[in-house]
Amino acid sequence: MNPPIITLDNLAIGYDGQAVLSGISLAIARDSFTALLGANGTGKSTLLKTLLGLQPAVAGQIKMNSTGGPPVFGYVPQAIQFDPLYPLTGFDVALMGVFQRVGPMKFPSRAEKAFVRECLHATAADDFAGRKFSQLSGGQKQRVLIARALATKPDILVLDEPTAGVDVAATRSLLEFISQIHQERNLTVLLVTHDLPLVKKHAQQIIWLHNGAVLHGSVAELFTPERLAAIFEMEVG
Amino acid sequence: METLKEIISPDFLLRNSVYTSVLVGFACPLVGVFLVLRRLVFMGVALPQISSTGVALALSLPLWLGLKMDAGSEHTEHLLAFAGSSAFTLAAILILAFMERRGRGLPEGRLGAAYVVSAAASILLLSKNRFAEMGWLDLLKGEIITVSNFDLALTGGALAFVLLVLGLFSKELLFVSFDRAMAATLGKNVLFWDALLYLLIGFTVSIAVLSVGPLIAFGFLLVPALTAHIFARNLKVFVLLASVLGGVAAFLGFWIAYAWDLPVGPTDVVLLGLVYALAAAVRGLMQLAAKQR
Numbered sequence: 001m002n003p004p005i006i007t008l009d010n011l012a013i014g015y016d017g018q019a020v021l022s023g024i025s026l027a028i029a030r031d032s033f034t035a036l037l038g039a040n041g042t043g044k045s046t047l048l049k050t051l052l053g054l055q056p057a058v059a060g061q062i063k064m065n066s067t068g069g070p071p072v073f074g075y076v077p078q079a080i081q082f083d084p085l086y087p088l089t090g091f092d093v094a095l096m097g098v099f100q101r102v103g104p105m106k107f108p109s110r111a112e113k114a115f116v117r118e119c120l121h122a123t124a125a126d127d128f129a130g131r132k133f134s135q136l137s138g139g140q141k142q143r144v145l146i147a148r149a150l151a152t153k154p155d156i157l158v159l160d161e162p163t164a165g166v167d168v169a170a171t172r173s174l175l176e177f178i179s180q181i182h183q184e185r186n187l188t189v190l191l192v193t194h195d196l197p198l199v200k201k202h203a204q205q206i207i208w209l210h211n212g213a214v215l216h217g218s219v220a221e222l223f224t225p226e227r228l229a230a231i232f233e234m235e236v237g
Numbered sequence: 238m239e240t241l242k243e244i245i246s247p248d249f250l251l252r253n254s255v256y257t258s259v260l261v262g263f264a265c266p267l268v269g270v271f272l273v274l275r276r277l278v279f280m281g282v283a284l285p286q287i288s289s290t291g292v293a294l295a296l297s298l299p300l301w302l303g304l305k306m307d308a309g310s311e312h313t314e315h316l317l318a319f320a321g322s323s324a325f326t327l328a329a330i331l332i333l334a335f336m337e338r339r340g341r342g343l344p345e346g347r348l349g350a351a352y353v354v355s356a357a358a359s360i361l362l363l364s365k366n367r368f369a370e371m372g373w374l375d376l377l378k379g380e381i382i383t384v385s386n387f388d389l390a391l392t393g394g395a396l397a398f399v400l401l402v403l404g405l406f407s408k409e410l411l412f413v414s415f416d417r418a419m420a421a422t423l424g425k426n427v428l429f430w431d432a433l434l435y436l437l438i439g440f441t442v443s444i445a446v447l448s449v450g451p452l453i454a455f456g457f458l459l460v461p462a463l464t465a466h467i468f469a470r471n472l473k474v475f476v477l478l479a480s481v482l483g484g485v486a487a488f489l490g491f492w493i494a495y496a497w498d499l500p501v502g503p504t505d506v507v508l509l510g511l512v513y514a515l516a517a518a519v520r521g522l523m524q525l526a527a528k529q530r
Binding site for chain 1: 273274276405406408409412414415416418419420421422423424425466469470471472474475
């Protein structure tokens with residue numbers, strides 16, 4: 001396994017100083033495909049926000065091991081969260097991916113715009129990138145958002161339930177695509193999802209939040225019938 | 238047409254009022270676009286009213302402190318009003334934005350209360366102030382008649398500053414408005430950009446209120462942006478269309494008001510309302526036609 005890009009050391013996460021989950025110690029390997037699993041209310045979103053730096057940890061440490069400064073997160077939020085009032089095209093949304101490199105009082109250069117078009121092409125979103133983002137289907141929006149994340153030139157691609165509101169066929173194609181870019185670009189992927197069959201097919205590592213515990217291991221380790229039975233027995237019982 | 242020729246003539250007696258009106262018409266929709274996109278329309282109602290309370294209070298201060306304000310102190314009076322308007326608007330927008338971020342209570346209730354209390358306070362303050370008789374009540378009602386060169390320069394300079402800042406930082410302001418989380422993960426200081434946007438909104442509102450009064454300021458903040466939103470295919474079109482609509486409506490409103498001896502501000506707002514209704518009807522017909530195809 002590759003060396004870790006993120007190490008969580010006895011981390012406690014929560015709100016207003018109150019921990020909802022504590023004692024989290026694990027490492028996410030560079031270039032790995034890790035799935036973050038858990039039912040609603042188990043702390044998935046809180047852990048994700050803490051990793052992304054959107055809220056402070058209650059206790060413990062997050063160590064980022066990237067070369068040349070803090071790692072860049074290519075964050076792909078849920079498409080349904082965006083206000084349809086914004087008259088932005090798919091291209092406008094994807095262009096936001098370069099805003100970190102283009103400082104204040106400057107505007108994206110032709111080269112940056114060309115790079116965004118490449119990212120849209122890579123996610124097969126170039127055909128509909130000129131249309132209003134709010135009028136795209138769930139799967140199309142996700143492709144634009146992944147293109148935006150790729151445009152950040154990320155160290156880690158973080159996808160927050162990218163298949164929410166997306167039909168079965170589009171979900172399958174989206175996950176195939178994420179797997180493909182993970183392999184082609186040696187990209188570290190952290191995927192938050194509920195979908196066990198898709199996780200089994202695509203992910204290498206799993207972080208499973210369950211009843212206040214954090215289970216971490218490979219798909220082969222956690223997806224054994226015995227472990228799954230134990231987990232779901234705990235849920236039922 | 239004679240009236241139009243008279244208005245655009247450089248010797249027109251009320252030319253500064255035309256210029257001020259058009260400047261406000263062009264500038265207000267630029268920040269109004271953000272009020273609409275961030276669903277802060279009620280803030281757009283409350284802020285001009287709070288701003289006018291600041292004007293009323295600032296103009297009452299010399300009276301309370303026993304300072305003499307004679308007829309020659311017009312610039313001082315205007316600067317005082319500008320200071321009162323800006324201080325109240327900026328303080329109010331920062332407090333309201335902070336409470337909005339905390340996510341507690343009822344935002345519409347807070348804005349409604351701020352609106353009604355500040356409207357009442359403005360009337361109370363001016364009813365006991367002799368300066369009210371010298372034109373400020375007219376201003377607060379939206380009469381745009383006498384604008385000195387100094388007032389025009391102040392308005393023009395302030396709005397040019399707003400335009401410059403909006404232009405230079407439009408990318409950041411849009412980014413934190415559309416996707417705060419992504420902006421934060423990419424290291425953008427979302428609190429700073431939010432504060433800058435709110436300050437720009439507050440600054441524009443205070444200038445607009447001083448120039449055209451609270452009712453008209455709100456009209457120019459909201460209606461051009463709503464009208465432009467109906468047809469905007471992208472953000473650039475949205476912003477430009479809203480601004481041009483505001484500027485053109487301000488000019489046409491002045492022309493109509495001058496020709497028919499009507500108050501300028503209310504004429505502007507009613508004209509904007511008619512354009513909005515027409516645009517909505519055209520859009521409805523277009524959608525109907527598209528369905529039948």
